[in-house]
Amino acid sequence: MLEKSYQINGIQQIGIGVKDVHKAWSWYRQAFSMDVPVFEDEATANLMTKYTNGTAESRHAVLAMNMQGGGGFEIWQFTSRTPTPAGFEILPGDLGIYAVKMRVRNLAKAFEHLKECGAIILTSPSKTPNGVGTFFLKDPFDNVFQIVEDSNRFSENTSPTGGVLGVVIGVSDLENSIALYRDILGFSVMNYKEESTFEDLPEQKLTFKRALLSMPTEGNPGAFGALLCPAQIELIEVRGREVKQIFNGRLWGDLGFIHCCLDVNGMRNLKVKASEAGHPFTVDSEDSFDMGSASGHFGYLEDVDRTLIEFVETHRVPILQKWNLYLNLKNRDHKKNLPKFLVKLLALNRVKA
Numbered sequence: 001m002l003e004k005s006y007q008i009n010g011i012q013q014i015g016i017g018v019k020d021v022h023k024a025w026s027w028y029r030q031a032f033s034m035d036v037p038v039f040e041d042e043a044t045a046n047l048m049t050k051y052t053n054g055t056a057e058s059r060h061a062v063l064a065m066n067m068q069g070g071g072g073f074e075i076w077q078f079t080s081r082t083p084t085p086a087g088f089e090i091l092p093g094d095l096g097i098y099a100v101k102m103r104v105r106n107l108a109k110a111f112e113h114l115k116e117c118g119a120i121i122l123t124s125p126s127k128t129p130n131g132v133g134t135f136f137l138k139d140p141f142d143n144v145f146q147i148v149e150d151s152n153r154f155s156e157n158t159s160p161t162g163g164v165l166g167v168v169i170g171v172s173d174l175e176n177s178i179a180l181y182r183d184i185l186g187f188s189v190m191n192y193k194e195e196s197t198f199e200d201l202p203e204q205k206l207t208f209k210r211a212l213l214s215m216p217t218e219g220n221p222g223a224f225g226a227l228l229c230p231a232q233i234e235l236i237e238v239r240g241r242e243v244k245q246i247f248n249g250r251l252w253g254d255l256g257f258i259h260c261c262l263d264v265n266g267m268r269n270l271k272v273k274a275s276e277a278g279h280p281f282t283v284d285s286e287d288s289f290d291m292g293s294a295s296g297h298f299g300y301l302e303d304v305d306r307t308l309i310e311f312v313e314t315h316r317v318p319i320l321q322k323w324n325l326y327l328n329l330k331n332r333d334h335k336k337n338l339p340k341f342l343v344k345l346l347a348l349n350r351v352k353a
Helices: 020-033 045-049 105-118 174-184 267-276 338-351
Strands: 007-017 036-044 056-066 073-079 096-102 133-138 145-148 164-170 189-196 207-214 234-237 256-263 289-291 294-302 307-322 326-327
Touching: 007 164, 020 073, 056 326, 096 105, 096 234, 096 256, 096 326, 105 133, 105 145, 133 267, 145 164, 164 256, 174 207, 174 234, 174 267, 207 338, 267 294, 267 307
Parallel strands: 007 073, 096 145, 164 234, 256 307
Antiparallel strands: 007 256, 036 056, 056 073, 096 164, 133 145, 189 207, 207 234, 289 294, 294 307, 307 326
């Protein structure tokens, strides 16, 4: 059996299908300070036809980051078709990505800021099972976010929020789902695993089984590991009601959270390891793909309930495109972070809210 000769560097981004990429990005800049673009690109998703009914659909995408630290948003709009919504209210425990966790340093400050931005508050500030401050909200596009206090950061700024801390994924069988995320994807720290009713969740009266898994906190490897910060994945199984598949009958790229993308090195070894564990890659770019000014190797697999997890091994990324300044990452030591001053140069591309 292949030894684990790959590394997971953190959550790189969450894919969000939207109707209007510029309108959505404007709100995410205002609310979550996702104001530093890594790329903006229009292309045809030729390799994703398995999830787009056999048709190569065109799209416009922006990958934006918050330089306080955490994963980014890949804001994704079909340009060849009209994206479709779920057609029902997505509830905690429905199968797929229910919510994106956003890191904040001051919960009260973030609460007031996000209310002023027009967010729909779903729950009052409360505590998670491990005693961390939190609340849930909906954005203007019907996507759910969990705001979570977290002390990890990459750089200081005045934003009330940082970037992505993690995701809440609905599963049909908690015990059966843990192995992939813990043993293959590197979320090896079990913060809690409980079954109860929970005051911090929007559906407080139902019983849930929850497991919060996180990356080790000693520091993320990889070129951009310090920027991404340690991440979490929370798996949640609801008891006492019928669950729905969030993307059943819809396409990848339709409205909502379309994937969770992990930043990796050693993609080919990860592919073998995942296949041995019963999760073969369903999409694989095989070699370098281009996203306008950025390039890399990407792949996808499905978890037990068909939630899509993307992996990206970055080969080249623009630091300051207008000066033709790029970083080639293929031949560097993948265990080391880039010098902080180099990563901070990304902020020179900042787009005002």
